Amino acid sequence: MQTIICEQPDVFKMTETDMPSVRPGEALVRIKRIGICGTDLHAFKGNQPFFSYPRILGHELSGVVESINGECAHLKAGDAVAFIPYMECGQCIACRHGKTNCCTDMKVLGVHMDGGMREYISVPFSHLIQVEGISLDHAAMIEPLSIGAHAIRRASIRKGETVLVIGAGPIGLGVMALAKQEGAKVIAMDVNEERLAFCREWAGVDVTVNALEGPRDRLSELTGGEFPTAVFDATGNARSMTDAFHYAAHGGKLVYVGLVKADITFNDPEFHKRELTLLGSRNATREDFEHVIRFLEQGNVDLDAYITHRAPFYGMIDRFESWLDPQSKVIKALVEL
Known part of the structure:
Protein backbone atom coordinates (compact mmCIF):
# COMPACT_ATOMS: atom_id res chain seq x y z
CA MET A 1 0.00 0.00 0.00
CA GLN A 2 1.05 3.62 -0.50
CA THR A 3 2.07 5.58 2.59
CA ILE A 4 3.21 9.16 3.20
CA ILE A 5 5.94 9.37 5.84
CA CYS A 6 7.26 12.53 7.49
CA GLU A 7 10.91 11.46 7.58
CA GLN A 8 12.19 14.57 9.33
CA PRO A 9 11.12 18.22 9.62
CA ASP A 10 10.18 19.63 6.21
CA VAL A 11 10.47 16.25 4.47
CA PHE A 12 7.58 14.04 3.30
CA LYS A 13 8.12 10.86 1.27
CA MET A 14 5.60 8.70 -0.56
CA THR A 15 6.61 5.06 -0.23
CA GLU A 16 5.29 1.50 -0.52
CA THR A 17 4.72 -0.22 2.84
CA ASP A 18 3.31 -3.57 3.90
CA MET A 19 -0.37 -3.99 4.65
CA PRO A 20 -0.94 -3.82 8.42
CA SER A 21 -1.61 -7.00 10.34
CA VAL A 22 -4.98 -7.20 12.07
CA ARG A 23 -4.75 -8.59 15.58
CA PRO A 24 -7.70 -9.91 17.60
CA GLY A 25 -9.89 -7.00 18.68
CA GLU A 26 -8.82 -4.88 15.70
CA ALA A 27 -10.43 -3.79 12.45
CA LEU A 28 -8.75 -3.14 9.11
CA VAL A 29 -9.98 0.19 7.73
CA ARG A 30 -9.49 1.68 4.29
CA ILE A 31 -8.71 5.36 4.83
CA LYS A 32 -10.94 7.73 2.83
CA ARG A 33 -10.37 11.17 4.37
CA ILE A 34 -7.55 12.77 6.38
CA GLY A 35 -8.03 16.15 8.04
CA ILE A 36 -4.91 18.26 8.43
CA CYS A 37 -4.61 19.93 11.82
CA GLY A 38 -2.17 22.12 13.70
CA THR A 39 -0.41 19.05 15.08
CA ASP A 40 0.44 17.89 11.56
CA LEU A 41 1.63 21.35 10.55
CA HIS A 42 3.77 21.71 13.69
CA ALA A 43 5.20 18.22 13.27
CA PHE A 44 6.13 18.94 9.66
CA LYS A 45 8.00 22.07 10.80
CA GLY A 46 9.65 20.36 13.79
CA ASN A 47 7.69 22.28 16.45
CA GLN A 48 5.45 19.59 17.90
CA PRO A 49 6.05 18.53 21.55
CA PHE A 50 6.38 14.81 22.38
CA PHE A 51 7.24 13.94 18.79
CA SER A 52 9.86 11.80 17.03
CA TYR A 53 10.72 11.01 13.40
CA PRO A 54 10.11 9.26 11.08
CA ARG A 55 6.34 9.29 11.58
CA ILE A 56 3.19 8.66 9.56
CA LEU A 57 1.01 11.66 10.39
CA GLY A 58 -2.78 11.86 10.38
CA HIS A 59 -5.31 11.47 13.18
CA GLU A 60 -8.43 13.27 11.88
CA LEU A 61 -9.66 10.26 9.96
CA SER A 62 -12.64 8.61 8.36
CA GLY A 63 -12.79 5.41 6.36
CA VAL A 64 -14.60 2.19 5.56
CA VAL A 65 -14.20 -1.07 7.51
CA GLU A 66 -12.64 -3.80 5.37
CA SER A 67 -12.55 -6.61 7.94
CA ILE A 68 -12.80 -7.29 11.68
CA ASN A 69 -10.80 -9.78 13.70
CA GLY A 70 -13.10 -10.88 16.51
CA GLU A 71 -16.63 -10.35 17.75
CA CYS A 72 -17.81 -6.75 17.42
CA ALA A 73 -21.45 -5.85 18.04
CA HIS A 74 -21.28 -2.25 16.78
CA LEU A 75 -19.38 -2.66 13.48
CA LYS A 76 -19.29 -4.77 10.35
CA ALA A 77 -17.39 -4.78 7.07
CA GLY A 78 -18.57 -1.96 4.82
CA ASP A 79 -19.42 0.45 7.64
CA ALA A 80 -18.26 4.05 7.35
CA VAL A 81 -16.41 5.05 10.50
CA ALA A 82 -14.75 7.92 12.33
CA PHE A 83 -11.69 7.32 14.48
CA ILE A 84 -11.04 8.00 18.15
CA PRO A 85 -7.26 8.32 17.70
CA TYR A 86 -6.25 8.35 21.37
CA MET A 87 -4.87 4.95 22.37
CA GLU A 88 -5.11 4.78 26.15
CA CYS A 89 -3.61 2.07 28.37
CA GLY A 90 -6.88 1.35 30.21
CA GLN A 91 -5.07 0.70 33.50
CA CYS A 92 -3.57 3.95 34.83
CA ILE A 93 -5.22 6.21 37.40
CA ALA A 94 -6.69 8.46 34.69
CA CYS A 95 -8.15 5.53 32.74
CA ARG A 96 -9.56 3.94 35.89
CA HIS A 97 -11.44 7.17 36.58
CA GLY A 98 -12.83 7.41 33.05
CA LYS A 99 -10.36 10.09 31.95
CA THR A 100 -8.98 8.11 29.04
CA ASN A 101 -8.19 11.36 27.23
CA CYS A 102 -5.30 12.06 29.62
CA CYS A 103 -3.94 8.53 30.08
CA THR A 104 -0.46 8.51 31.64
CA ASP A 105 0.78 6.42 28.71
CA MET A 106 -1.27 8.08 25.96
CA LYS A 107 -0.36 7.25 22.38
CA VAL A 108 -2.11 9.34 19.75
CA LEU A 109 -2.25 8.15 16.15
CA GLY A 110 -0.01 10.31 14.00
CA VAL A 111 1.84 11.73 17.01
CA HIS A 112 3.23 9.05 19.34
CA MET A 113 2.53 6.21 16.92
CA ASP A 114 1.99 5.98 13.18
CA GLY A 115 -1.25 7.50 11.94
CA GLY A 116 -3.52 7.48 8.93
CA MET A 117 -1.62 8.97 5.97
CA ARG A 118 -1.79 5.62 4.21
CA GLU A 119 -4.29 3.54 2.33
CA TYR A 120 -5.07 1.11 5.17
CA ILE A 121 -4.70 1.07 8.93
CA SER A 122 -5.58 -1.43 11.66
CA VAL A 123 -6.88 -0.10 14.98
CA PRO A 124 -8.82 -1.50 17.94
CA PHE A 125 -12.46 -1.56 16.90
CA SER A 126 -13.22 0.03 20.29
CA HIS A 127 -11.74 3.21 18.78
CA LEU A 128 -14.05 3.32 15.76
CA ILE A 129 -17.52 4.87 15.65
CA GLN A 130 -20.04 4.07 12.95
CA VAL A 131 -21.19 7.25 11.19
CA GLU A 132 -24.22 6.22 9.21
CA GLY A 133 -25.87 9.29 7.70
CA ILE A 134 -22.76 11.48 8.04
CA SER A 135 -20.54 12.03 5.00
CA LEU A 136 -16.94 10.85 5.01
CA ASP A 137 -15.85 14.50 4.76
CA HIS A 138 -17.79 15.41 7.87
CA ALA A 139 -16.83 12.22 9.72
CA ALA A 140 -13.17 13.24 9.55
CA MET A 141 -14.11 16.52 11.27
CA ILE A 142 -15.64 14.81 14.30
CA GLU A 143 -12.26 14.59 16.07
CA PRO A 144 -11.36 18.30 16.05
CA LEU A 145 -14.91 19.24 17.01
CA SER A 146 -14.77 16.71 19.86
CA ILE A 147 -11.77 18.54 21.30
CA GLY A 148 -13.99 21.62 21.51
CA ALA A 149 -16.84 19.60 23.00
CA HIS A 150 -14.53 18.26 25.69
CA ALA A 151 -13.33 21.77 26.58
CA ILE A 152 -16.94 22.97 26.87
CA ARG A 153 -17.77 20.02 29.13
CA SER A 281 -8.35 20.37 28.30
CA ARG A 282 -6.68 17.52 26.45
CA ASN A 283 -8.09 15.45 23.59
CA ALA A 284 -11.61 14.04 24.05
CA THR A 285 -13.49 10.95 25.18
CA ARG A 286 -16.01 8.75 23.41
CA GLU A 287 -18.73 10.72 25.18
CA ASP A 288 -17.50 13.87 23.44
CA PHE A 289 -17.40 12.14 20.05
CA GLU A 290 -20.96 10.91 20.49
CA HIS A 291 -22.07 14.40 21.52
CA VAL A 292 -20.55 15.86 18.33
CA ILE A 293 -22.20 13.22 16.17
CA ARG A 294 -25.60 14.18 17.62
CA PHE A 295 -24.71 17.84 17.00
CA LEU A 296 -23.90 17.12 13.35
CA GLU A 297 -27.03 15.02 12.87
CA GLN A 298 -29.09 18.07 13.87
CA GLY A 299 -27.55 20.01 10.98
CA ASN A 300 -26.57 22.95 13.19
CA VAL A 301 -23.22 23.65 11.53
CA ASP A 302 -21.99 24.00 7.93
CA LEU A 303 -18.94 21.77 7.77
CA ASP A 304 -18.63 22.25 4.02
CA ALA A 305 -17.68 25.87 4.72
CA TYR A 306 -15.28 24.75 7.50
CA ILE A 307 -13.34 22.64 4.96
CA THR A 308 -11.63 25.30 2.84
CA HIS A 309 -8.87 23.35 1.04
CA ARG A 310 -8.60 19.87 -0.48
CA ALA A 311 -5.97 17.68 -2.08
CA PRO A 312 -5.90 14.13 -3.42
CA PHE A 313 -3.68 11.73 -1.49
CA TYR A 314 -1.18 11.55 -4.34
CA GLY A 315 -1.01 15.34 -4.59
CA MET A 316 -0.81 16.19 -0.88
CA ILE A 317 2.97 16.48 -0.61
CA ASP A 318 3.09 19.16 -3.29
CA ARG A 319 0.36 21.22 -1.60
CA PHE A 320 1.11 20.70 2.08
CA GLU A 321 3.64 23.48 2.55
CA SER A 322 1.30 26.02 0.93
CA TRP A 323 -1.19 25.33 3.72
CA LEU A 324 1.35 26.77 6.17
CA ASP A 325 1.20 30.16 4.44
CA PRO A 326 -1.28 32.54 6.11
CA GLN A 327 -2.01 33.97 2.67
CA SER A 328 -3.63 30.67 1.69
CA LYS A 329 -6.34 31.35 4.32
CA VAL A 330 -6.69 27.71 5.30
CA ILE A 331 -9.21 26.90 7.98
CA LYS A 332 -9.30 23.15 7.43
CA ALA A 333 -7.57 21.16 4.70
CA LEU A 334 -8.79 17.69 3.77
CA VAL A 335 -6.94 14.91 1.96
CA GLU A 336 -9.03 12.52 -0.14
CA LEU A 337 -8.29 8.89 -0.99
Whole structure:
Protein backbone atom coordinates (compact mmCIF):
# COMPACT_ATOMS: atom_id res chain seq x y z
CA MET A 1 0.00 0.00 0.00
CA GLN A 2 1.05 3.62 -0.50
CA THR A 3 2.07 5.58 2.59
CA ILE A 4 3.21 9.16 3.20
CA ILE A 5 5.94 9.37 5.84
CA CYS A 6 7.26 12.53 7.49
CA GLU A 7 10.91 11.46 7.58
CA GLN A 8 12.19 14.57 9.33
CA PRO A 9 11.12 18.22 9.62
CA ASP A 10 10.18 19.63 6.21
CA VAL A 11 10.47 16.25 4.47
CA PHE A 12 7.58 14.04 3.30
CA LYS A 13 8.12 10.86 1.27
CA MET A 14 5.60 8.70 -0.56
CA THR A 15 6.61 5.06 -0.23
CA GLU A 16 5.29 1.50 -0.52
CA THR A 17 4.72 -0.22 2.84
CA ASP A 18 3.31 -3.57 3.90
CA MET A 19 -0.37 -3.99 4.65
CA PRO A 20 -0.94 -3.82 8.42
CA SER A 21 -1.61 -7.00 10.34
CA VAL A 22 -4.98 -7.20 12.07
CA ARG A 23 -4.75 -8.59 15.58
CA PRO A 24 -7.70 -9.91 17.60
CA GLY A 25 -9.89 -7.00 18.68
CA GLU A 26 -8.82 -4.88 15.70
CA ALA A 27 -10.43 -3.79 12.45
CA LEU A 28 -8.75 -3.14 9.11
CA VAL A 29 -9.98 0.19 7.73
CA ARG A 30 -9.49 1.68 4.29
CA ILE A 31 -8.71 5.36 4.83
CA LYS A 32 -10.94 7.73 2.83
CA ARG A 33 -10.37 11.17 4.37
CA ILE A 34 -7.55 12.77 6.38
CA GLY A 35 -8.03 16.15 8.04
CA ILE A 36 -4.91 18.26 8.43
CA CYS A 37 -4.61 19.93 11.82
CA GLY A 38 -2.17 22.12 13.70
CA THR A 39 -0.41 19.05 15.08
CA ASP A 40 0.44 17.89 11.56
CA LEU A 41 1.63 21.35 10.55
CA HIS A 42 3.77 21.71 13.69
CA ALA A 43 5.20 18.22 13.27
CA PHE A 44 6.13 18.94 9.66
CA LYS A 45 8.00 22.07 10.80
CA GLY A 46 9.65 20.36 13.79
CA ASN A 47 7.69 22.28 16.45
CA GLN A 48 5.45 19.59 17.90
CA PRO A 49 6.05 18.53 21.55
CA PHE A 50 6.38 14.81 22.38
CA PHE A 51 7.24 13.94 18.79
CA SER A 52 9.86 11.80 17.03
CA TYR A 53 10.72 11.01 13.40
CA PRO A 54 10.11 9.26 11.08
CA ARG A 55 6.34 9.29 11.58
CA ILE A 56 3.19 8.66 9.56
CA LEU A 57 1.01 11.66 10.39
CA GLY A 58 -2.78 11.86 10.38
CA HIS A 59 -5.31 11.47 13.18
CA GLU A 60 -8.43 13.27 11.88
CA LEU A 61 -9.66 10.26 9.96
CA SER A 62 -12.64 8.61 8.36
CA GLY A 63 -12.79 5.41 6.36
CA VAL A 64 -14.60 2.19 5.56
CA VAL A 65 -14.20 -1.07 7.51
CA GLU A 66 -12.64 -3.80 5.37
CA SER A 67 -12.55 -6.61 7.94
CA ILE A 68 -12.80 -7.29 11.68
CA ASN A 69 -10.80 -9.78 13.70
CA GLY A 70 -13.10 -10.88 16.51
CA GLU A 71 -16.63 -10.35 17.75
CA CYS A 72 -17.81 -6.75 17.42
CA ALA A 73 -21.45 -5.85 18.04
CA HIS A 74 -21.28 -2.25 16.78
CA LEU A 75 -19.38 -2.66 13.48
CA LYS A 76 -19.29 -4.77 10.35
CA ALA A 77 -17.39 -4.78 7.07
CA GLY A 78 -18.57 -1.96 4.82
CA ASP A 79 -19.42 0.45 7.64
CA ALA A 80 -18.26 4.05 7.35
CA VAL A 81 -16.41 5.05 10.50
CA ALA A 82 -14.75 7.92 12.33
CA PHE A 83 -11.69 7.32 14.48
CA ILE A 84 -11.04 8.00 18.15
CA PRO A 85 -7.26 8.32 17.70
CA TYR A 86 -6.25 8.35 21.37
CA MET A 87 -4.87 4.95 22.37
CA GLU A 88 -5.11 4.78 26.15
CA CYS A 89 -3.61 2.07 28.37
CA GLY A 90 -6.88 1.35 30.21
CA GLN A 91 -5.07 0.70 33.50
CA CYS A 92 -3.57 3.95 34.83
CA ILE A 93 -5.22 6.21 37.40
CA ALA A 94 -6.69 8.46 34.69
CA CYS A 95 -8.15 5.53 32.74
CA ARG A 96 -9.56 3.94 35.89
CA HIS A 97 -11.44 7.17 36.58
CA GLY A 98 -12.83 7.41 33.05
CA LYS A 99 -10.36 10.09 31.95
CA THR A 100 -8.98 8.11 29.04
CA ASN A 101 -8.19 11.36 27.23
CA CYS A 102 -5.30 12.06 29.62
CA CYS A 103 -3.94 8.53 30.08
CA THR A 104 -0.46 8.51 31.64
CA ASP A 105 0.78 6.42 28.71
CA MET A 106 -1.27 8.08 25.96
CA LYS A 107 -0.36 7.25 22.38
CA VAL A 108 -2.11 9.34 19.75
CA LEU A 109 -2.25 8.15 16.15
CA GLY A 110 -0.01 10.31 14.00
CA VAL A 111 1.84 11.73 17.01
CA HIS A 112 3.23 9.05 19.34
CA MET A 113 2.53 6.21 16.92
CA ASP A 114 1.99 5.98 13.18
CA GLY A 115 -1.25 7.50 11.94
CA GLY A 116 -3.52 7.48 8.93
CA MET A 117 -1.62 8.97 5.97
CA ARG A 118 -1.79 5.62 4.21
CA GLU A 119 -4.29 3.54 2.33
CA TYR A 120 -5.07 1.11 5.17
CA ILE A 121 -4.70 1.07 8.93
CA SER A 122 -5.58 -1.43 11.66
CA VAL A 123 -6.88 -0.10 14.98
CA PRO A 124 -8.82 -1.50 17.94
CA PHE A 125 -12.46 -1.56 16.90
CA SER A 126 -13.22 0.03 20.29
CA HIS A 127 -11.74 3.21 18.78
CA LEU A 128 -14.05 3.32 15.76
CA ILE A 129 -17.52 4.87 15.65
CA GLN A 130 -20.04 4.07 12.95
CA VAL A 131 -21.19 7.25 11.19
CA GLU A 132 -24.22 6.22 9.21
CA GLY A 133 -25.87 9.29 7.70
CA ILE A 134 -22.76 11.48 8.04
CA SER A 135 -20.54 12.03 5.00
CA LEU A 136 -16.94 10.85 5.01
CA ASP A 137 -15.85 14.50 4.76
CA HIS A 138 -17.79 15.41 7.87
CA ALA A 139 -16.83 12.22 9.72
CA ALA A 140 -13.17 13.24 9.55
CA MET A 141 -14.11 16.52 11.27
CA ILE A 142 -15.64 14.81 14.30
CA GLU A 143 -12.26 14.59 16.07
CA PRO A 144 -11.36 18.30 16.05
CA LEU A 145 -14.91 19.24 17.01
CA SER A 146 -14.77 16.71 19.86
CA ILE A 147 -11.77 18.54 21.30
CA GLY A 148 -13.99 21.62 21.51
CA ALA A 149 -16.84 19.60 23.00
CA HIS A 150 -14.53 18.26 25.69
CA ALA A 151 -13.33 21.77 26.58
CA ILE A 152 -16.94 22.97 26.87
CA ARG A 153 -17.77 20.02 29.13
CA ARG A 154 -14.67 20.66 31.27
CA ALA A 155 -15.89 24.20 31.91
CA SER A 156 -19.51 23.16 32.64
CA ILE A 157 -20.87 25.93 30.43
CA ARG A 158 -24.40 27.04 31.31
CA LYS A 159 -27.11 28.71 29.25
CA GLY A 160 -26.76 32.49 29.31
CA GLU A 161 -23.12 32.44 30.39
CA THR A 162 -20.72 34.85 28.67
CA VAL A 163 -17.84 32.96 27.08
CA LEU A 164 -14.68 34.29 25.45
CA VAL A 165 -12.89 32.08 22.91
CA ILE A 166 -9.41 33.25 21.93
CA GLY A 167 -8.13 31.89 18.62
CA ALA A 168 -10.25 31.45 15.49
CA GLY A 169 -8.52 28.36 14.15
CA PRO A 170 -10.33 25.05 13.64
CA ILE A 171 -10.33 24.13 17.34
CA GLY A 172 -11.41 27.57 18.53
CA LEU A 173 -14.19 27.63 15.96
CA GLY A 174 -15.44 24.32 17.27
CA VAL A 175 -15.43 25.65 20.83
CA MET A 176 -17.44 28.66 19.66
CA ALA A 177 -20.04 26.61 17.80
CA LEU A 178 -20.51 24.16 20.67
CA ALA A 179 -20.68 26.94 23.27
CA LYS A 180 -23.46 28.52 21.21
CA GLN A 181 -25.23 25.17 21.21
CA GLU A 182 -25.19 25.28 25.02
CA GLY A 183 -26.88 28.67 24.93
CA ALA A 184 -23.87 30.78 25.87
CA LYS A 185 -23.21 34.32 24.70
CA VAL A 186 -19.94 33.93 22.78
CA ILE A 187 -17.23 36.51 22.19
CA ALA A 188 -14.58 35.56 19.63
CA MET A 189 -11.07 37.07 19.80
CA ASP A 190 -8.36 36.86 17.16
CA VAL A 191 -5.82 39.10 15.41
CA ASN A 192 -7.22 38.43 11.94
CA GLU A 193 -10.31 40.36 10.85
CA GLU A 194 -11.17 37.85 8.11
CA ARG A 195 -11.14 35.03 10.65
CA LEU A 196 -13.33 37.10 12.98
CA ALA A 197 -15.80 37.62 10.14
CA PHE A 198 -15.86 33.84 9.65
CA CYS A 199 -16.59 33.42 13.37
CA ARG A 200 -19.68 35.58 12.95
CA GLU A 201 -20.84 33.84 9.79
CA TRP A 202 -19.98 30.23 10.58
CA ALA A 203 -20.13 29.89 14.36
CA GLY A 204 -22.75 32.58 14.93
CA VAL A 205 -20.78 34.30 17.69
CA ASP A 206 -22.44 37.30 19.30
CA VAL A 207 -19.53 39.72 19.05
CA THR A 208 -15.88 39.77 17.95
CA VAL A 209 -12.80 41.47 19.43
CA ASN A 210 -9.50 42.16 17.72
CA ALA A 211 -6.71 41.09 20.08
CA LEU A 212 -4.48 43.88 18.77
CA GLU A 213 -6.89 46.68 19.67
CA GLY A 214 -7.09 47.06 23.46
CA PRO A 215 -8.90 43.79 24.10
CA ARG A 216 -9.17 44.10 27.89
CA ASP A 217 -10.89 47.48 27.68
CA ARG A 218 -13.20 46.17 24.97
CA LEU A 219 -14.11 43.09 27.03
CA SER A 220 -14.80 45.28 30.05
CA GLU A 221 -17.08 47.44 27.93
CA LEU A 222 -18.94 44.44 26.51
CA THR A 223 -19.56 42.88 29.94
CA GLY A 224 -20.27 45.96 32.04
CA GLY A 225 -16.88 45.61 33.71
CA GLU A 226 -17.52 42.04 34.83
CA PHE A 227 -15.60 40.12 32.13
CA PRO A 228 -16.47 36.66 30.74
CA THR A 229 -17.13 33.89 33.23
CA ALA A 230 -15.30 31.38 31.04
CA VAL A 231 -12.27 32.04 28.82
CA PHE A 232 -10.99 29.44 26.37
CA ASP A 233 -7.56 29.92 24.80
CA ALA A 234 -7.17 27.87 21.64
CA THR A 235 -4.16 29.71 20.21
CA GLY A 236 -1.20 27.61 21.30
CA ASN A 237 0.58 30.96 21.72
CA ALA A 238 2.44 31.62 24.99
CA ARG A 239 1.78 35.37 24.99
CA SER A 240 -1.92 34.90 24.37
CA MET A 241 -2.17 32.19 27.02
CA THR A 242 -0.47 34.46 29.56
CA ASP A 243 -2.65 37.47 28.72
CA ALA A 244 -5.80 35.34 29.02
CA PHE A 245 -5.55 35.49 32.82
CA HIS A 246 -6.60 39.15 32.61
CA TYR A 247 -9.83 38.45 30.71
CA ALA A 248 -11.73 36.19 33.14
CA ALA A 249 -14.34 37.34 35.64
CA HIS A 250 -13.94 37.08 39.39
CA GLY A 251 -14.85 33.49 40.19
CA GLY A 252 -14.41 32.58 36.52
CA LYS A 253 -12.56 29.87 34.64
CA LEU A 254 -9.66 29.85 32.21
CA VAL A 255 -9.40 26.79 29.97
CA TYR A 256 -6.28 26.04 27.97
CA VAL A 257 -7.38 24.13 24.88
CA GLY A 258 -4.25 24.90 22.86
CA LEU A 259 -0.81 23.50 23.66
CA VAL A 260 2.42 25.46 23.54
CA LYS A 261 6.00 24.22 23.90
CA ALA A 262 6.84 26.80 26.60
CA ASP A 263 6.31 27.79 30.22
CA ILE A 264 3.29 29.90 31.15
CA THR A 265 3.47 32.29 34.12
CA PHE A 266 0.86 34.39 35.90
CA ASN A 267 0.58 36.93 38.69
CA ASP A 268 -0.45 35.02 41.82
CA PRO A 269 -2.13 37.91 43.71
CA GLU A 270 -4.35 38.61 40.69
CA PHE A 271 -5.09 34.90 40.31
CA HIS A 272 -6.09 34.59 43.98
CA LYS A 273 -8.02 37.86 44.06
CA ARG A 274 -10.28 36.53 41.35
CA GLU A 275 -10.31 32.95 42.69
CA LEU A 276 -9.85 31.79 39.14
CA THR A 277 -10.09 28.16 38.12
CA LEU A 278 -7.38 27.15 35.64
CA LEU A 279 -8.18 24.07 33.57
CA GLY A 280 -6.29 22.09 30.98
CA SER A 281 -8.35 20.37 28.30
CA ARG A 282 -6.68 17.52 26.45
CA ASN A 283 -8.09 15.45 23.59
CA ALA A 284 -11.61 14.04 24.05
CA THR A 285 -13.49 10.95 25.18
CA ARG A 286 -16.01 8.75 23.41
CA GLU A 287 -18.73 10.72 25.18
CA ASP A 288 -17.50 13.87 23.44
CA PHE A 289 -17.40 12.14 20.05
CA GLU A 290 -20.96 10.91 20.49
CA HIS A 291 -22.07 14.40 21.52
CA VAL A 292 -20.55 15.86 18.33
CA ILE A 293 -22.20 13.22 16.17
CA ARG A 294 -25.60 14.18 17.62
CA PHE A 295 -24.71 17.84 17.00
CA LEU A 296 -23.90 17.12 13.35
CA GLU A 297 -27.03 15.02 12.87
CA GLN A 298 -29.09 18.07 13.87
CA GLY A 299 -27.55 20.01 10.98
CA ASN A 300 -26.57 22.95 13.19
CA VAL A 301 -23.22 23.65 11.53
CA ASP A 302 -21.99 24.00 7.93
CA LEU A 303 -18.94 21.77 7.77
CA ASP A 304 -18.63 22.25 4.02
CA ALA A 305 -17.68 25.87 4.72
CA TYR A 306 -15.28 24.75 7.50
CA ILE A 307 -13.34 22.64 4.96
CA THR A 308 -11.63 25.30 2.84
CA HIS A 309 -8.87 23.35 1.04
CA ARG A 310 -8.60 19.87 -0.48
CA ALA A 311 -5.97 17.68 -2.08
CA PRO A 312 -5.90 14.13 -3.42
CA PHE A 313 -3.68 11.73 -1.49
CA TYR A 314 -1.18 11.55 -4.34
CA GLY A 315 -1.01 15.34 -4.59
CA MET A 316 -0.81 16.19 -0.88
CA ILE A 317 2.97 16.48 -0.61
CA ASP A 318 3.09 19.16 -3.29
CA ARG A 319 0.36 21.22 -1.60
CA PHE A 320 1.11 20.70 2.08
CA GLU A 321 3.64 23.48 2.55
CA SER A 322 1.30 26.02 0.93
CA TRP A 323 -1.19 25.33 3.72
CA LEU A 324 1.35 26.77 6.17
CA ASP A 325 1.20 30.16 4.44
CA PRO A 326 -1.28 32.54 6.11
CA GLN A 327 -2.01 33.97 2.67
CA SER A 328 -3.63 30.67 1.69
CA LYS A 329 -6.34 31.35 4.32
CA VAL A 330 -6.69 27.71 5.30
CA ILE A 331 -9.21 26.90 7.98
CA LYS A 332 -9.30 23.15 7.43
CA ALA A 333 -7.57 21.16 4.70
CA LEU A 334 -8.79 17.69 3.77
CA VAL A 335 -6.94 14.91 1.96
CA GLU A 336 -9.03 12.52 -0.14
CA LEU A 337 -8.29 8.89 -0.99
